[in-house]
Amino acid sequence: MKLTTMHDAIATYVHDGDTVAIEGFTACIGFAAAHEIIRQGRRDLVLCRMTPDLIYDQMVAAGCARKLVFSYLGNPGVGPLHAIRRAVEKGIPAPLELEEYSHFGMVARYIAGAYRLPFFPLRSYVGSDLPKVNPRIRFVESPYGDGPIAVVPPLNPDVAIIHAQRADVNGNTQLWGLLGAQKEAAFAARHVIVVVEEIVDEEVIRSDPNRTLIPGLIVDAVVHEPYGAHPSYVQGYYDRDNDFYLRWDEISRDEAATRAWLEEWVYGVRDRAEYVEKMGRETWERLKPAQAWSRPVNYG
């Protein structure tokens, strides 16, 4: 039984200076966990994500990070991430180091980490300037005579935090919709925290084993946190809060407004439940998804 509170999961598994991966591509982004990390005042984190998104913009604004490892730095479809730009360009609130890949390169780093390989080869980066600014992207000669091939080193986070639809109390976790690189990131990490919309019986998991992305075997803590991925979305549970992604563009342009937002919505609430309450019912009504059920299959 690994069920615990967000407070205790973060207190136990996320430490100052850790390398942290909170993955989830557009969907299932673990904002509740990020806010708890901010509340607990973690510092000097190396934050890894393909798309830093608003989640790392907020963590950087709160002074949690010393470095970003990423492949696409933007508020998708909206514009730049202003807090991260302030940190990079002006060192506010603290200087921020960047280590930059392409998406495939980041995925390959997680694969190398998960497979416990010294590197992973991929056909990318030829002709690009990226290897010139990131010396960890290298080329090796294929031992089978196919010429040079790009390689990237393993990424083994100290902790991976994965948001999903449901899990049992032992951390057997089912995820559907966009899968991103969550499986690879989780298997690569030394510790895994799983945050879910619903806790279900083990029988529910066993009734549909193909949907289990992450086995309890590699999970250290399970947190039940409804709406824990807002303002991103969870397929079948709530839609993406596109209005908030637009609003953040306004808020985050201004350093004081960003601090005021963090004060009200992160430091000013005890936990995610209070944030959900404070957002109000109309938010959750607005984000209610349509019904599109899959047909059951026979596993007999």
Add this chain to the structure above:
Amino acid sequence: MNDYTPSEMMIVAAARALAGVRTVFVGVGLPNIACNLAQRTVAPDLELVYESGVYGARPARLPLSIGDPALITGALSVCSMADLFGLYLQGGRIDVAFLGGAQIDRYGNLNTTVIGDYAHPKVRLPGSGGACEIAIHARQVFIIMRLSRRSFVERLDFLTSPGHLGGSGERERLGMPGRGPQVVVTDKCVFRFDPGTGEMVLVSLHPGVRLEDVRAEMGWDPRVSPDLTETEPPTPEELRLLREELDPLGVYRS
């Protein structure tokens, strides 16, 4: 007759370039609407592929990002990004990919990383995302960009995604599977690439656009095809699909 916008002309021209294509790697924004238009006109068998892991999307509404939940509902397959980049893209299953950028040079090389110096940029842009490997692997790359002197530059500040690099033959020499950029669709004109040199060649002007209008918006003097034509204007049916079905709010048309 000029009752359509330059953006509508650009979307229609891009959609037509997809005639007969089977799989297209879609970006959000203009490529997305162009691909959806193509699916309803010149390429009925077109499967939309998104780097978020979606193959065969049939979005009921225009998605706002490449990870929009509307892309998942009713898709043929949703897979991990390891599978999408490893099996679909690197595995050679993508016919055409749409790309764009803040800067492009005459060989179709693209910059989406920084304006200015990398260590001390004037503007920090989003970076590669999947564009670097997409540019290497897709059989053909189609580019949609608004024509402007700031974007069509003599020299890139940073080369994120390789086009024809320094000219024809370089991609083959470096073992890149894809053939690289084939067409650049802008709001004023269409370019293709000279197979001999790998350089961008102006092949058609949108109705009402003059050659000097194009030259004025470019950082180099473009080569002009001896067969320079006028782009076929949008048909009433293309405009109806765009305005009534694909983008009723007019987000991408202005």
